[in-house]
Amino acid sequence: MGNNLKASRLQQLEAIERDYVRLKRLIDYAAKNQSVGSYAGSVVFYVDEATRHIVDATGSALDLLGFTLEELRTLRIDQLESLNDSPKTTYVESSQEEDIYHCSYKHRDGYLIPVKVIKRRLVWRGKAIVHYFLEEQTLHQRVWHELNRREDSGFQFQQKLKTLNEISLRLNLIESFDEMCWLGVKLGIEQLGFDRISLWFLDVSRNVMAGSFGVDEQGRIRDERGQSWTFDGTHVMDFLNGNTDPVVRLEEAPVYNEKSEIIGFGWHISVPMLNSGQFIGFMAADNFIHHYPMKNYEPELLRLYGISIGHLTAITRARQQTFDLRIEQERVQMLKAFIRDVGHDFRTPLSVINISSYRIRNVQDDEQKNSLAQTIQEQVRYVNRMIDDMLGIIEMQSELALNLTRLDIGRFLEIMIQPFHVFAAAKRIQLHLESKPGIMVQADTNYLEEALGKIINNAIQYTQPDGEVRVSLRQHPHEVGICIRDNGIGIEKQNLDKVFRPLYRVNAARTNRGSGLGLSIARIIVEAHHGRITAESVFGQGSVFEVILPRQQDAQTA
Numbered sequence: 335m336g337n338n339l340k341a342s343r344l345q346q347l348e349a350i351e352r353d354y355v356r357l358k359r360l361i362d363y364a365a366k367n368q369s370v371g372s373y374a375g376s377v378v379f380y381v382d383e384a385t386r387h388i389v390d391a392t393g394s395a396l397d398l399l400g401f402t403l404e405e406l407r408t409l410r411i412d413q414l415e416s417l418n419d420s421p422k423t424t425y426v427e428s429s430q431e432e433d434i435y436h437c438s439y440k441h442r443d444g445y446l447i448p449v450k451v452i453k454r455r456l457v458w459r460g461k462a463i464v465h466y467f468l469e470e471q472t473l474h475q476r477v478w479h480e481l482n483r484r485e486d487s488g489f490q491f492q493q494k495l496k497t498l499n500e501i502s503l504r505l506n507l508i509e510s511f512d513e514m515c516w517l518g519v520k521l522g523i524e525q526l527g528f529d530r531i532s533l534w535f536l537d538v539s540r541n542v543m544a545g546s547f548g549v550d551e552q553g554r555i556r557d558e559r560g561q562s563w564t565f566d567g568t569h570v571m572d573f574l575n576g577n578t579d580p581v582v583r584l585e586e587a588p589v590y591n592e593k594s595e596i597i598g599f600g601w602h603i604s605v606p607m608l609n610s611g612q613f614i615g616f617m618a619a620d621n622f623i624h625h626y627p628m629k630n631y632e633p634e635l636l637r638l639y640g641i642s643i644g645h646l647t648a649i650t651r652a653r654q655q656t657f658d659l660r661i662e663q664e665r666v667q668m669l670k671a672f673i674r675d676v677g678h679d680f681r682t683p684l685s686v687i688n689i690s691s692y693r694i695r696n697v698q699d700d701e702q703k704n705s706l707a708q709t710i711q712e713q714v715r716y717v718n719r720m721i722d723d724m725l726g727i728i729e730m731q732s733e734l735a736l737n738l739t740r741l742d743i744g745r746f747l748e749i750m751i752q753p754f755h756v757f758a759a760a761k762r763i764q765l766h767l768e769s770k771p772g773i774m775v776q777a778d779t780n781y782l783e784e785a786l787g788k789i790i791n792n793a794i795q796y797t798q799p800d801g802e803v804r805v806s807l808r809q810h811p812h813e814v815g816i817c818i819r820d821n822g823i824g825i826e827k828q829n830l831d832k833v834f835r836p837l838y839r840v841n842a843a844r845t846n847r848g849s850g851l852g853l854s855i856a857r858i859i860v861e862a863h864h865g866r867i868t869a870e871s872v873f874g875q876g877s878v879f880e881v882i883l884p885r886q887q888d889a890q891t892a
């Protein structure tokens with residue numbers, strides 16, 4: 335090993351030791367909470383341009399080189415400078431000339447301190463004075479700057495992490511996916527301090543990124559659920575290929591709106607949202623509103639937020655899926671019950687028709703023939719009614735087109751109840767109407783007749799012979815109630831609110847031939863009239879159904 339090499343190693347070691355000693359001094363200063371002003375202040379030498387002698391220096395400059403001002407005044411600047419190989423760079427800034435270069439300055443003890451020099455020429459009291467601003471490039475100085483910067487942003491980061499944790503807990507309580515996204519954006523800008531945030535989710539079926547919520551150019555939250563764009567050739571491909579680091583575009587990167595149009599320039603961070611390591615979307619933030627510079631912890635903060643939202647997305651989606659699945663199962667269950675019941679209900683009349691038509695061919699007696707024909711007719715009518723109800727309810731799933739007229743409800747009941755007297759009499763049931771004229775409602779006569787007809791029909795149907803059905807009017811402050819009371823079989827308490835569900839039939843009433851659609855149809859019709867139906871019942875004693883409709887100004891006062 336050559337002596338030169340040994341010597342340069344030794345120099346390096348000495349330099350490190352010096353840096354170490356000075357660094358220790360700095361830390362001691364900081365620990366004692368003392369000002370480190372001499373290190374934080376500017377290092378400036380003032381040099382006479384003509385003689386190149388140093389005429390003045392700041393305290394920091396004296397501190398850095400270890401000279402007194404008197405000693406410095408005996409020196410020329412070039413006696414301190416030891417130029418590096420690197421070429422000088424000259425910038426011209428606001429017509430004032432500046433030289434910027436790197437070199438080393440000699441300490442009083444002889445060792446060299448690497449510095450960056452910014453040299454400016456000024457005229458002061460008629461004399462040309464050159465300012466030499468020095469920026470220390472030593473390790474200790476860089477460490478010191480970095481420590482300061484980190485301590486500051488480290489504290490801010492710590493605060494933001496706390497906030498992030500609180501936000502995540504809050505978002506976790508939200509059931510709906512859309513609401514979670516909306517609040518995620520809102521809290522991201524309000525509490526984490528990003529100017530704008532947007533959430534984009536991968537839609538595999540359409541091969542696009544689909545929008546959810548974002549922030550507009552004025553800083554307001556914007557619904558971006560209708561937006562989508564193809565991601566070929568964008569940074570999304572990196573995420574799809576497994577990159578999980580934030581993609582950071584610094585100042586002067588284009589900033590986009592929800593339609594991917596450039597609206598300005600600034601910084602932009604994009605982080606992937608993952609579910610079990612799978613890319614499901616990304617979160618983007620930019621500084622479009624306030625244009626503040628990016629804080630060094632912001633990419634990491636957004637990355638962590640992206641992880642939280644990705645995780646919560648997975649949970650909310652799973653919850654939603656379970657919910658959808660439950661609804662779907664219920665629908666399948668209903669459909670099964672429907673097919674079973676309808677099958678059963680159609681089979682009975684069809685077999686009656688089948689047997690009657692067979693017998694009709696073989697009997698000779700006219701009276702018997704007539705009776706069989708009547709049976710067939712009845713069964714056909716029943717099947718028809720079933721089909722009508724089924725079609726009716728399908729039709730009513732969409733909006734009802736009501737043909738509204740002003741109607742005296744008492745008079746209307748008197749007319750519409752007529753056919754039911756025949757049905758009631760056939761079952762030896764007393765059907766009473768207690769009504770009075772003059773109470774007005776706004777209704778579609780056909781639909782209202784259908785709704786009330788179904789309830790009156792039920793009352794007669796679910797009441798034993800010798801029972802009684804009573805239809806009456808009840809006045810409410812702004813409404814009128816049409817009560818249908820029977821003393822029939824009644825409905826058990828636990829089944830009462832189920833009777834309005836499509837296809838629902840109380841078990842005990844199974845032998846009766848209904849479609850299970852009557853009350854659901856009635857309810858749809860009444861609600862379309864801005865009314866409601868209530869039901870009360872005592873099992874074994876009877877039921878009261880009340881159709882409540884908004885009242886119009888009464889006839890007498892109108």
Ligand code: ADP
Nearest residue numbers: 792793796833839840843848849850851852853
């Ligand atoms: P259905 O065509 O089977 O009568 P509805 O929807 O009209 O269908 O009624 C649903 C169920 O509610 C009926 O199957 C019956 O069990 C019960 N129900 C309806 N009205 C009455 C009533 N007045 N008394 C007793 N049970 C009733």
